[in-house]
Amino acid sequence: MNRRNVVLALAAFTAAPQAIHAQQPGRIFRIGTLSAGREPDPKSRAELLDELRKLGWIEGKNVIFERRWADDDLSRLPVLAAELVRLKVDVIYTVGTLAPLAAKRATSTIPIVMAAAGDPLGSGLVASLARPGGNVTGMSMMVPDMGGKRLQILKELLPNATRFAIVWNSTNPYSTNAFKSTQAAAKSLEVALQSLELRSLEDFKSAAESALRGRAEALLVVEDPLTVDLRKQLANFAATNRLPALYGIEVFVDAGGLMSYGVSYDDLRHRGVGYLDKILKGAKPGDLPIEQPTKFELVISLKTARAIGLTLPQSLLLRADRVIE
Secondary structure (H helix, E strand, O other): OOHHHHHHHHHHHHHOHHHHHHOOOOOOEEEEEEEOOOOOOHHHHHHHHHHHHHOOOOEOOOEEEEEEEOOOOHHHHHHHHHHHHHOOOOEEEEEOOHHHHHHHHHOOOOOEEEEEEOOOOOOOOOOOOOOOOOOEEEEEOOOOOHHHHHHHHHHHHOOOOOEEEEEEEOOOHHHHHHHHHHHHHHHHHOOEEEEEEEOOHHHHHHHHHHHHHOOOOEEEEOOOHHHHHOHHHHHHHHHHOOOOEEEOOOHHHHOOOOEEEEEOHHHHHHHHHHHHHHHHOOOOHHHOOOEOOOOEEEEEEHHHHHHOOOOOOHHHHHHOOEEEO
16 A cells, blocks of 8 residues: 555544444444333334434344333333333433433433423423533424414414314423413414313323313314324314314324424434434534424325315415325
């Protein structure tokens, strides 16, 4: 090898220390996953694995997963988080707000990546969005006045409606913030807002009955692991009672819901996987700033609209990012 090639080889070596670290021969990293909800469908799991594969992380080759799901039983979260700590995983990838809170209580050393936490700063997960410190970093779903924006969409859909109901998980700090934001917006829009609180899957029936007794003219559903797990029941309830409903993310529409407006979860997942990649390559979570949503989506199902006998304003259809025929 001549002198020029030696210099180039040394330059390449020193320019990419992280990549070399990630490709240690024979090293297999353990990724723990933790959620308050249920195990996602095969499509969601495949999308996550595909994102990792693009970055060189292949399940069974250089990474293995330890997956833990609380199945909406919050009492299990601390136990599951402790299991992952005992297994000495290299990083814990969490979904929602309650899971990273449980993981943080279980360990102060293992890095924790939030796929989509509600309010990392307000819930005490991090000390600062710019410099989190500690062992937690990742993606935030918190958007100021999201509740107001969603109510405005419902008013555009139903300009004469005055009674809305909001379905939210009162055990989740993010849902609580979203409820308060929506409450404030309801006052300014001069609409009555009925609170339908959920704490478990068993609360769905009583919440649905309360919505009917309160003669709600439309539903607004705050997204979190519990309501996502109830998405089919919520969509069926709204369709059966010909009740227009606006949901927080598009998985509700895919389950038969009318429409959703909120952050793009696909975008958050993509960016969150980037954080996993950085941490597995040696980055410290406390040095990685919390990223906030930058992409928002309005998704509408014309199929559901026809089923409940609803004509959608052209103004909404023109703004939609995705329309299901």
